[in-house]
Amino acid sequence: MNATNAIDQLAPQKWTETSPAERLRLLEEIRANMKKYGDDLALADSKMKNGILGAPLFSHPMSKVATVVPMASTVSAAILLYESILDGKMPQPLSVEKVSEDLYDIYVFPQERKDKLMYADQKSRIRVKGEPKQINPMEKPAGIIAVLGAGNYSSALEVLKAIFFENCAVVHKPHHLNEETDRIWAKIMQPLIDQHVLSFCDADQGQDLTVDPRLSRIYFTGGTGTAEAIMSATETPLISECGGNNxxxxxxxxxxxxxxxxxxxxxxxxxxxxxxxxxxxxxxxxxxxxxxxxxxxxxxxxxxxxxxxxxxxxxxxxxxxxxxxxxxxxxxxxxxxxxxxxxxxxxxxxxxxxxxxxxxxxxxxxxxxxxxxxxxxxxxxxxxxxxxxxxxxxxxxxxGTLxxxxxxxxxxxxxxxxxxxxxxxxxxxxxxxxxxxPSFIFLNPYLTWGGNEAGKKFVSGRGNFGNLLNYENVEKAIMEARFMSPGHMLYTNKRAFDNMAANMASFAVEPTWMNLTCLMGDAIRDSFRKKDF
Structure with a gap:
């Protein structure tokens, strides 16, 4: 589909009038679809990467955890958000600490019982400027956000965040590497397409898409040069993540x-x-x-x-x-x-x-x-x-400053x-x-991800994505764990990693106590495995 037609499909004002209960129903449908199509996503992702390499280095479970888990975790977080809104309030932080005259640390994760078990030694916070203030996403104005997909991962997290955290309709353009996975994501996201809050355009439509005057914002993940070209071609605000030397x-x-x-x-x-x-x-x-x-x-x-x-x-x-x-x-x-x-x-x-x-x-x-x-x-x-x-x-x-x-x-x-x-x-x-x-900050929907370079030379990007609790004026996200945390990702055994990846994917799309028990039990067993490569 071309960019013009993709935007024509959207009804941003209608989305702002969609109730929290209806949004919860849509989120549950999307999560069920991820369970249904998760293996198709993994197959497409590993096929693309291994095909380029000419070697089977990306296993099916590795691709599944990379594609399914980030999106499913964001869906689960959004469900928590809208359940709270349905109860008449925004979800609250764990605590708030004043850092200085105009800076506050807001501890946001882990909150749920299962998360506290999985991330027992982790504390994550966002730092905000000025008196902390939350905005109910239902009260944010209607708009259309163009999400330009990245090439290094096959999960457009920004799509879900724009729709459910920012209250906007989205047109998504995939990176050419991920066209096949994008077709599967379209099946998974069909409930949102039916609501006219999401549409997909072809991978070659970037230039036409970014200059369309109907856009409210553009979300971009990619190279600095491309981001600068977009900014020079349009006055639409660009929220961008362009990497850096970390x-x-x-x-x-x-x-x-x-x-x-x-x-x-x-x-x-x-x-x-x-x-x-x-x-x-x-x-x-x-x-x-x-x-x-x-x-x-x-x-x-x-x-x-x-x-x-x-x-x-x-x-x-x-x-x-x-x-x-x-x-x-x-x-x-x-x-x-x-x-x-x-x-x-x-x-x-x-x-x-x-x-x-x-x-x-x-x-x-x-x-x-x-x-x-x-x-x-x-x-x-x-x-x-x-x-x-x-x-x-x-x-x-x-x-950079990412x-x-x-x-x-x-x-x-x-x-x-x-x-x-x-x-x-x-x-x-x-x-x-x-x-x-820091990669785990990117994967956590409670936190923010972005260079936040306002007023500086453009390298890593401006603005940020994420922020489940919808605080204003977030400066940075901070994650901390213990020095020898058992939660650290240590890739020393292929079978153990694949078991963990498969279990994480199962838990992400169906977050039951049974699946969590399997995940944690297998992780303990697999921690004793020796090198297998």
Missing amino acids: PCIIVPGDRPWTKKEIEHQAVQIATMAKFNGGANCGRPQTLVTSKYWPQRKEFLDALRVALAETTPAMGMYYPGADKVVASFRQAYPEAEVLRPEGGKYPHSDVILITGVEPGGYATSHEAFSLVIAEVPLDLPANATGFLPGAVKFANTQLL ASAILIDEDTRKAHQKVLEQAVSDLEYGAVAINAM
Whole structure:
């Protein structure tokens, strides 16, 4: 369908008049459809990625968890929202803390009993400017939002968020990589199409779509250049997420990290840096260390092992990834080339660049591929001396403002809590993860995702998506977990991961206690599995 006809299908004013009870019915239908068509989504996603790679690196469960779970989790969150609205009130936060004169931290997750079990050591909050104020989505004005789908994931989360959080009708344009999955999403979303609140246009309709004067806003996920071209062609406000060079700040401990702790953190970083072939907007790209940290060499050695041996091969399918890797290798000919699973799979080599000088190519460019760099700063190997300088480096010398992570052991954290909280405040990033990976902020509908670059040079994007509780003036999202959290994603066994992925997909579309028991029980059993690749 062309863009004009797709917009013609929409009735935005009618949607604003749709009752909370009717919206709940639609959400339940969509969740049932995800259960019905989930395997079709996974098949289309893995077929696309493995077809580009020429190797079976993306399993059916891996593709299913990537396509189904984010959308199903958003549907479940929206159900909670509208159940509360039906009861005559907005869902409330867990707590609100005043950070400074005009900043507040609003703790929003986990709230539900099942979430508290699954994420027992996690606390997630949004930081807002000014007195906290919620807006009932039913009271937001009618409008039409164009959602331009990303190429690195086959789930248009922004579609659901625009419809159910922003009260707007949506026309969705897929990325050309995801045209097949989009056809399946159209089947899943048929209840919304029947309500004239959602339509789909063809992948080649981007230019015509973005200049249509009937649009209220445009949601875009992709490259900075494309976002700038859209902004120059239209006056329609663009809410965009364009990636960046995400830091992972490694805080030197007041005490030495144990061997187990070092290996755990190395595997956590390796898992997320490699996941989806590096086409992961929240992946850590630049590790920020102190050159005086006594355990720096031990940590980097553990990271090499984690990247090359402990975690399986992941392939780069995203267009242009090989060229990006080549540009980093040209800039750093001494970079290490690590070959997981003996290099038997194409496009799976990992480039590790250590000892990078600030201000170099690796700090001013985004990889979005299997490249990871380490920058050892000339800063003391203690939290008080290191963290403020590391934050300043991240703010001033790394490309973009999308996502950041801080890894700090529990003893050091307890002794330097004020220093840590100041670092969280000072980091000019839309997402800050403490002892967690920022990708999970993106996946949490209670939180926000976006560069929030208002008033700055355009790199990572402006505005944000998400915000289930509908607070105004959100500055950033903050997720924290324990240093050795059992919830960390550690990809060390293919069968265990596939079991977890399949169970998560089942629970997401049918969140029963039985499915949660299967998920958690199998996770405990599979934690004892040894390497199987």
